[in-house]
Amino acid sequence: MSDKVAVLVAGSWGTAIASVLAENQLDVTLWSRNEQQVAEINNEHRNHRFLGDIELSPRIRATTSMEEALHETRAVFVVAPSASMREVALQMRPFLRQETILVHATKGFEATTLRRMSTVLAEELPQYDPYSIVVLSGPSHAEEVIKQCPTTVVVASENTEAAEAAQDLLINSYFRVYTNPDVIGVEVGGALKNIIALGAGLTDGLGYGDNAKAALITRGLAEISRLGTAMGGNPLTFAGLAGIGDLVVTCTSKHSRNWRAGYTLAQGEPLETVLQQMGMVVEGVKTTQAAYRLSREYGITMPIADELYAVLFEGKSAIAAAQDLMGRGRTHEIEEVAKPVQTKWFG
Ligand SMILES: NC(=O)C1=CN([C@@H]2O[C@H](COP(=O)(O)OP(=O)(O)OC[C@H]3O[C@@H](n4cnc5c(N)ncnc54)[C@H](OP(=O)(O)O)[C@@H]3O)[C@@H](O)[C@H]2O)C=CC1
Numbered sequence: 001m002s003d004k005v006a007v008l009v010a011g012s013w014g015t016a017i018a019s020v021l022a023e024n025q026l027d028v029t030l031w032s033r034n035e036q037q038v039a040e041i042n043n044e045h046r047n048h049r050f051l052g053d054i055e056l057s058p059r060i061r062a063t064t065s066m067e068e069a070l071h072e073t074r075a076v077f078v079v080a081p082s083a084s085m086r087e088v089a090l091q092m093r094p095f096l097r098q099e100t101i102l103v104h105a106t107k108g109f110e111a112t113t114l115r116r117m118s119t120v121l122a123e124e125l126p127q128y129d130p131y132s133i134v135v136l137s138g139p140s141h142a143e144e145v146i147k148q149c150p151t152t153v154v155v156a157s158e159n160t161e162a163a164e165a166a167q168d169l170l171i172n173s174y175f176r177v178y179t180n181p182d183v184i185g186v187e188v189g190g191a192l193k194n195i196i197a198l199g200a201g202l203t204d205g206l207g208y209g210d211n212a213k214a215a216l217i218t219r220g221l222a223e224i225s226r227l228g229t230a231m232g233g234n235p236l237t238f239a240g241l242a243g244i245g246d247l248v249v250t251c252t253s254k255h256s257r258n259w260r261a262g263y264t265l266a267q268g269e270p271l272e273t274v275l276q277q278m279g280m281v282v283e284g285v286k287t288t289q290a291a292y293r294l295s296r297e298y299g300i301t302m303p304i305a306d307e308l309y310a311v312l313f314e315g316k317s318a319i320a321a322a323q324d325l326m327g328r329g330r331t332h333e334i335e336e337v338a339k340p341v342q343t344k345w346f347g
């Protein structure tokens with residue numbers, strides 16, 4: 001079998017995944033639309049804009065040719081921002097073979113259709129078996145993976161063999177990979193945690209302290225689980241790496257772009273300026289709009305996501321949003337407690 005694998009788009013996460021694969025003795029072709037970046041990766045073994053001075057393995061070769069990237073490749077890892085997933089998939093269509101293992105590592109929904117990323121891939125790649133698409137997610141900042149810090153992730157697919165094939169390619173002594181059959185839960189958990197991370201950045205920016213952040217993480221998880229379960233995810237997935245695991249890292253890490261965006265917003269910067277300054281994708285902004293619509297579509301209460309929507313898009317102050325969250329009507333922590341439990345003993 002070929003030792004060639006492809007990674008599509010050379011952003012921070014794509015380059016970090018390419019480094020894990022190169023460490024595992026695979027020959028990695030890293031596709032980018034940017035010729036200057038391709039030259040820098042091939043000649044200087046660096047991707048300076050996204051990962052600074054870190055030296056990349058010579059096993060990573062960059063190209064702007066999708067045909068070259070996908071030619072006789074054993075696996076392809078798609079790591080485009082959610083907004084570009086459909087466009088990248090369209091470019092893959094003429095060259096992707098059915099035997100290739102297809103993994104995506106993107107965290108978000110398509111803004112217009114509210115589709116999950118695996119659905120977008122399935123729609124644009126009709127020659128590919130949709131049940132074999134693999135999703136990679138979990139607590140994994142590129143800046144730490146590239147330095148080989150211990151990291152755990154999950155690969156999910158309805159096709160166990162496909163998930164295990166992706167696991168085999170990625171797993172090593174610092175990158176531990178678990179499998180999970182729950183594609184929906186893993187995708188929804190990975191996307192929605194970015195909303196809560198933006199909120200955590202706002203909370204920290206306002207100086208609200210650790211109690212508030214713990215509250216946000218915990219009640220945020222309740223919202224993620226509610227919507228994720230309604231969309232068809234397994235509730236247990238949200239207690240795993242793609243749920244609480246990713247939520248914790250994104251809400252507490254200095255590397256998180258979503259946390260940083262929230263923190264800067266709390267300093268009074270307008271959203272557009274914050275996003276421009278970041279120069280990297282902040283998925284949580286569009287995901288807040290998606291969650292706003294999805295929660296209504298599924299009839300799910302998501303007070304934190306709603307307040308964040310009001311702050312980002314309706315000019316509400318973060319302080320007023322926090323006050324409104326704290327002043328909500330009394331409720332139960334665990335929804336089931338509110339319902340009378342029917343058992344065979346009580347009739
Ligand atoms: N960074 C991280 O630690 C992690 C990120 N993720 C997820 O990975 C996904 C990608 O994020 P990340 O790598 O951080 O993003 P970055 O902002 O670091 O990089 C985005 C990359 O996408 C490229 N790109 C954007 N649009 C297109 C397009 N239409 N065609 C080709 N290339 C395109 C950009 O190229 P150009 O420079 O030419 O614009 C850039 O190289 C996101 O969904 C994110 O949530 C998941 C886990 C960890």
Ligand SMILES: O=C(CO)COP(=O)(O)O
Nearest residue numbers: 138139140141256257258
């Ligand atoms: O998903 C991530 C870590 O698991 C990256 O989060 P940010 O996009 O907020 O940096």
